[in-house]
Amino acid sequence: MDQKIFIFDTTLRDGEQVPGCKLNKKEKIELALELEALGVDILEAGFPISSPGDFDAVHEIATLLKKTVVCGLSRAVQKDIEVAAAALKPAARKRIHTGIGTSDFHIKAKFNSTREEILQRAIQAVKWARNFTDDVEFYAEDAGRTDNEYLARVVEAVIAAGATTVNIPDTTGYCLPYQYGEKIAYLINNVPNVDKAVLSCHCHNDLGLATANSIAGIIAGARQIECTINGLGERAGNTSLEEVVMIIKQHGHLGFFTGINAKELNPMSRKVSDTMRMPVQPNKAIVGANAFSHSSGIHQDGFLKDTTTYEIIAPEEVGADSSKIVLTARSGRSALAYRFKNLGHDFNRNDIDFLYEEFLKVADTQKEVYDEDLEKMVKAYQGKAIAV
Numbered sequence: 001m002d003q004k005i006f007i008f009d010t011t012l013r014d015g016e017q018v019p020g021c022k023l024n025k026k027e028k029i030e031l032a033l034e035l036e037a038l039g040v041d042i043l044e045a046g047f048p049i050s051s052p053g054d055f056d057a058v059h060e061i062a063t064l065l066k067k068t069v070v071c072g073l074s075r076a077v078q079k080d081i082e083v084a085a086a087a088l089k090p091a092a093r094k095r096i097h098t099g100i101g102t103s104d105f106h107i108k109a110k111f112n113s114t115r116e117e118i119l120q121r122a123i124q125a126v127k128w129a130r131n132f133t134d135d136v137e138f139y140a141e142d143a144g145r146t147d148n149e150y151l152a153r154v155v156e157a158v159i160a161a162g163a164t165t166v167n168i169p170d171t172t173g174y175c176l177p178y179q180y181g182e183k184i185a186y187l188i189n190n191v192p193n194v195d196k197a198v199l200s201c202h203c204h205n206d207l208g209l210a211t212a213n214s215i216a217g218i219i220a221g222a223r224q225i226e227c228t229i230n231g232l233g234e235r236a237g238n239t240s241l242e243e244v245v246m247i248i249k250q251h252g253h254l255g256f257f258t259g260i261n262a263k264e265l266n267p268m269s270r271k272v273s274d275t276m277r278m279p280v281q282p283n284k285a286i287v288g289a290n291a292f293s294h295s296s297g298i299h300q301d302g303f304l305k306d307t308t309t310y311e312i313i314a315p316e317e318v319g320a321d322s323s324k325i326v327l328t329a330r331s332g333r334s335a336l337a338y339r340f341k342n343l344g345h346d347f348n349r350n351d352i353d354f355l356y357e358e359f360l361k362v363a364d365t366q367k368e369v370y371d372e373d374l375e376k377m378v379k380a381y382q383g384k385a386i387a388v
């Protein structure tokens, strides 16, 4: 039977950390309601101790959401955990996400500490959090660069202390997919109580590998992916929600499913982009403006014969506008005839041969040829025909 991959959305926490993407309380609430409707399983609403505004937003979201687990971030610090618990108090379903850096980079440079001391702090943080809820997630920050043997000790200890989800973040986006997959597999094979918790992938995109690493993680046995709409997040961003959802859907042979309503992916992407005032790159997978545009002659000809030649996803499956045949100097006769036909001009092969030469003259002088350019060509062509 297919296995569920829990989608943990952190658009409102890691995504909101992007410079310029800061949201006010009303915006956060609106997006939280939309994300619940999209079908995310867990929504990280914010970092309550970071500011009174964020506390209020998390509190309000906790009041409003009914199905989705509402999560608040904290450091492995008692006060952080207490404040997160207070913000989450009204939630129907709540989770405290607490943790600490476990790589030697973090242990030495950030905490001037030792592996033993960090292990004890991790255990203590989970115990504090368990005083407020049974649903506690522990993050081993910079797990991507943490020695696997030590990481396994930490994971075992926090599960024994009561963590029900353990997040294995590749905080710096350092791992290659096979390394991240091996890390998850190592934990599954070497942590005796690993079956008592869900392992979670939280990957950053510094080398453009966040999505690939998350998929490698679930193939190796993790069952939760932490991700954001449009891949927003600290520095180069986080794993993109729309990408992992569609990879899981497209590759059914992997044996996974999610609870996300894929038809809402494009509307959700636009909503986040507009609210955060952060444009989506046009070539972004699934939700970019060009994700379903065809502009080269070879592709257009194949696509017009059968869409499956150049599209693995139908745009309506992800709530995108219909596929576009874009006219540029690289386009071919089939595309030109198709666009003329859409404008009500059904030309024969000879007409198209002539018009194509005219089209190329225009196309070489501009980036794209638009309907109004085509209409001008038709007028000039028909004028010529009458004169003859």
Ligand code: KIV
Binding pocket: 014, 139, 140, 141, 142, 167, 169, 170, 171, 172, 202, 204
């Ligand atoms: O990237 C990271 O390690 C994080 C943690 C706080 C979960 O965002």
Ligand code: ZN
Binding pocket: 014, 169, 171, 202, 204, 234, 238
């Ligand atoms: Zn992160």
